Amino acid sequence: MADEPAAFSPVSAPPTPPPPTLPAPGRAGWWRWVEIGGAITLIALAAIGMLIFFGYNIGPAGLAIGLTAAILPVPLLASAFVWLDRYEPEPAKYLIYCFAWGAAVATAVALIVNSGSAWLFDKIGLPDALVAVLVAPLIEESMKFLGPLLLFWRRRKEWSGITDGIVYCGLSALGFAMVENVLYLGGHGYAKGAADYGPATGLQNVFLIFIVRILFTGFAHPLFTSMAGIGLGIAARSGDRTVRRLAPIAGLVLAMILHGIFNLLPTLSVATGETLIMLYGYLGFMVPLFFTVVGFAIAWRSWEGRLAERVLYPYAEAGWFAPSEVAALGTLGRRHAAREWARRVAGPIGRRGMRDFQFAATKLALLRDGLTRGLPRTPVEMDRAVQEERDLLIAISGHRSAFAGRDPQTPPSWWDGRHYRITFPDGVVRTVAPPPEPVMPVPIVLPTMPVGYASPPPGYAGPPPFAPPPADPSAPVVRHPLPPQR
Numbered sequence: 049m050a051d052e053p054a055a056f057s058p059v060s061a062p063p064t065p066p067p068p069t070l071p072a073p074g075r076a077g078w079w080r081w082v083e084i085g086g087a088i089t090l091i092a093l094a095a096i097g098m099l100i101f102f103g104y105n106i107g108p109a110g111l112a113i114g115l116t117a118a119i120l121p122v123p124l125l126a127s128a129f130v131w132l133d134r135y136e137p138e139p140a141k142y143l144i145y146c147f148a149w150g151a152a153v154a155t156a157v158a159l160i161v162n163s164g165s166a167w168l169f170d171k172i173g174l175p176d177a178l179v180a181v182l183v184a185p186l187i188e189e190s191m192k193f194l195g196p197l198l199l200f201w202r203r204r205k206e207w208s209g210i211t212d213g214i215v216y217c218g219l220s221a222l223g224f225a226m227v228e229n230v231l232y233l234g235g236h237g238y239a240k241g242a243a244d245y246g247p248a249t250g251l252q253n254v255f256l257i258f259i260v261r262i263l264f265t266g267f268a269h270p271l272f273t274s275m276a277g278i279g280l281g282i283a284a285r286s287g288d289r290t291v292r293r294l295a296p297i298a299g300l301v302l303a304m305i306l307h308g309i310f311n312l313l314p315t316l317s318v319a320t321g322e323t324l325i326m327l328y329g330y331l332g333f334m335v336p337l338f339f340t341v342v343g344f345a346i347a348w349r350s351w352e353g354r355l356a357e358r359v360l361y362p363y364a365e366a367g368w369f370a371p372s373e374v375a376a377l378g379t380l381g382r383r384h385a386a387r388e389w390a391r392r393v394a395g396p397i398g399r400r401g402m403r404d405f406q407f408a409a410t411k412l413a414l415l416r417d418g419l420t421r422g423l424p425r426t427p428v429e430m431d432r433a434v435q436e437e438r439d440l441l442i443a444i445s446g447h448r449s450a451f452a453g454r455d456p457q458t459p460p461s462w463w464d465g466r467h468y469r470i471t472f473p474d475g476v477v478r479t480v481a482p483p484p485e486p487v488m489p490v491p492i493v494l495p496t497m498p499v500g501y502a503s504p505p506p507g508y509a510g511p512p513p514f515a516p517p518p519a520d521p522s523a524p525v526v527r528h529p530l531p532p533q534r
Contacts, residue, residue, distance in 0.1 A: 083202060087145065094152035098227060101159070106235040109242070110250075114234020117254055118226045121262050125222050125270065132345060133215045134380060135353045136208055136410045142199060146216045149195030150223030154188070158224075161187040177315045185272075185307035192220045192269070193276045193300050200280050200296075208414045211349050213281030214274045221273035225266065233257055264330070267338055268310055274341060275303040287422035310334065354378050356413040359420070363412075367465035368441060371482055377409055393454040401450025408447060412440045 102111045126147070130137070165183040166176050196216040200207055207213065237257045242250030279299020283292040313329035316322075356377035364371050376382045383406050390402035415437055424430040461470035468480040 087198075091145075091148045091152045094156040095148075098152060098156055098159075102230060102234065106231070106239040110234035110237075110239035111230070112234075113238045113251075113254060114230040114232075117233045117258055117262075118229035121266055122222065122226055125266070126219065129215045129218050129222070129270075132349055133211060135211075135349065136407065136414065138206055138212060138215065142203065142206055142216070143219055145199065146195055146220040147223040150192050150220035150225075151227045152223075153195065154191035154220065154224045155227040157191045158184070158188045177319070180311040181308055181315055184311060185304045188224065188269075189273060189276065189300060189303045189307055192224050192273045193217065193296075193303070195220050196277065196280060197296070200284065204284070207280065207284035209285050209352055210278050210281030211345070211352055213277030213279070213284070214345055215277070217273045217277030217280070218270040221269040225269040228269075229261055229266075232261055265334070268307075268334070271338055271341055272303045272307045272310070274345070275306065276300040285418070285421060285423070287425075306337070350379075353380065355417060356410055359413050359416045360409065363416075363441075364463070365465055367463065368444070369409075370463040373409075377406060377413075389455075390451040394451040398451035398454060401447045405444060405447035405451075408440050408443045412437065412444065415440065 099111075102114075106114065130143070162179055162184055165179045169176060169178060196213070199216060207216075233254050237253040238247075238250035240250070241253035276296065276299040279296040279302075282295040282299075286292050286295065310329075310333075313326050313333075317324075317326040357374055360369060360374045360377070361371070363369050364374050376386045386406070387399050387402045391399035394401070415433060418424070419433055419437075424433045459471050459473070461468060463469075468482060469477055470480055471477050
């Protein structure tokens with residue numbers, strides 16, 4: 049006699065609330081294009097202005113050499129930020145925007161303010177060194193921060209936490225550092241050396257400045273501005289209004305303080321003639337700070353990666369995921385193994401489907417976590433979140449169909465929300481309790497959609513359960529070659 053599963057009865061969902069009153073699509077689309085056009089125009093004008101300024105002050109040769117040397121470390125540093133954001137990659141257009149903002153707008157404004165401050169300090173009898181210690185950290189960090197802040201304001205959905213803040217602000221600072229290095233490498237390096245002693249001396253200066261400013265301290269600007277990014281990331285995931293307001297300000301102030309301390313080190317070395325001040329400051333302040341922030345960013349990314357495991361299990365209980373599917377989202381190693389498995393059983397289409405499945409599941413985890421934290425603060429935002437949840441669940445089922453049921457080594461089986469239902473070699477469908485740790489095989493059920501969704505109250509617990517389809521021995525199944533959850 050086969051061990052047949054108990055019958056399931058559907059759980060009806062509460063009536064769907066009336067749709068919210070949203071802005072007219074035409075108006076919203078028109079304003080979006082105005083924002084995009086305004087941002088592109090501002091960045092383009094600032095970039096043109098910077099090119100004219102550099103070309104006039106350091107000459108075409110200095111500009112070309114400085115720009116070439118300054119660009120060399122950018123791909124490596126930019127790829128580090130992209131690597132940090134692998135769980136839920138941000139749209140490339142927003143990454144490019146932040147980098148371009150830092151490279152064009154932030155540098156143009158900082159150059160004007162710093163030059164004006166140096167002129168003013170000279171007029172009132174103050175040393176120019178104070179500009180680097182007092183004015184530069186204030187204006188440079190503010191302008192590098194402003195671009196990501198505008199993105200945070202207008203595209204809040206693209207901010208999923210601290211990692212995104214580090215990535216967006218870090219790229220803005222990277223763009224700023226690149227253009228600033230053009231001035232040092234091409235102007236103070238090549239142009240000044242060539243004018244005084246010839247091109248050979250100019251190239252030698254470029255080499256020495258490259259070692260100091262890029263190899264030793266090239267991480268300084270991204271490091272400082274990442275403090276402001278951490279503040280924005282905290283604000284993005286907090287339901288407390290006070291935290292949302294104070295966290296970005298605290299992060300920006302910390303970035304300014306760290307920047308000011310860094311600029312103070314060479315100023316003290318020159319003023320006192322003690323070159324060891326810079327060395328001790330670099331080894332005792334900059335290097336430990338760098339490794340601390342890098343370690344924090346990697347650890348936090350790992351913590352955010354486990355978010356899917358922490359919040360998606362209620363969906364597994366409702367039948368939307370198998371437990372081992374949820375566990376397979378927890379680390380980059382497991383995700384990579386799942387993609388390679390999908391490629392093996394379903395080719396490039398299967399691998400792409402698994403990748404899209406993972407990204408959609410990560411967005412769903414972030415959305416549910418935001419609902420739990422109370423991030424939607426108005427009925428309209430709540431209704432949008434519920435609709436997005438429904439859209440993501442539909443998308444997840446669609447992505448799964450690209451690789452589900454393609455492994456001939458797996459017996460037909462599926463997950464009903466409480467048990468595995470597996471077709472054994474004798475042709476009998478038996479109910480198997482889930483193990484304490486997710487293991488192979490990973491049964492997949494493509495559920496019928498729920499009737500509707502309730503407007504989530506405080507303590508929102510996810511979508512209502514649904515009635516699973518009848519037992520079907522031919523239901524698709526997936527096997528992930530993944531280690532058990534630890």
